[in-house]
Amino acid sequence: MQLIEKLSILADAAKYDASCASSGAPKRSSEGKAGLGSTDGMGICHSYTPDGRCVSLLKVLLTNFCLYDCQYCVNRRSSDVPRARFSPEEVVTLTLDFYRRNCVSGLFLSSGIIRSSDYTMEQLV
Numbered sequence: 001m002q003l004i005e006k007l008s009i010l011a012d013a014a015k016y017d018a019s020c021a022s023s024g025a026p027k028r029s030s031e032g033k034a035g036l037g038s039t040d041g042m043g044i045c046h047s048y049t050p051d052g053r054c055v056s057l058l059k060v061l062l063t064n065f066c067l068y069d070c071q072y073c074v075n076r077r078s079s080d081v082p083r084a085r086f087s088p089e090e091v092v093t094l095t096l097d098f099y100r101r102n103c104v105s106g107l108f109l110s111s112g113i114i115r116s117s118d119y120t121m122e123q124l125v
């Protein structure tokens with residue numbers, strides 16, 4: 001799978017992660033949209049530093065494969081979605097490339113659980 005295809009899948013899969021201070025997405029209402037949790041912002045999110053600066057972060061998952069089947073999660077094992085997995089080197093390359101082009105100041109990285117939570121965390125670190 002090409003890197004751009006992985007980026008498309010794994011940025012889209014990360015957009016439901018609500019941990020960002022601001023995704024720049026419009027108000028989240030499911031009325032007239034695709035359902036609960038419907039959102040359309042993906043790829044770059046925004047967060048705030050302690051001194052109040054707004055910074056842009058590349059927001060992706062390391063992988064949307066997952067051992068678990070949490071019913072609320074689009075990336076659950078039983079979900080019929082396209083799957084992809086970055087290598088740690090691919091995440092580093094992508095992040096530095098976007099950083100050098102002044103598109104982002106950092107990385108928001110999360111992941112589905114592969115093999116074990118310890119193994120996944122090792123890959124993330």
Ligand code: SF4
Nearest residue numbers: 066068070073076112
């Ligand atoms: S453990 Fe897997 S299925 Fe559960 S919330 Fe995390 S990514 Fe989704």
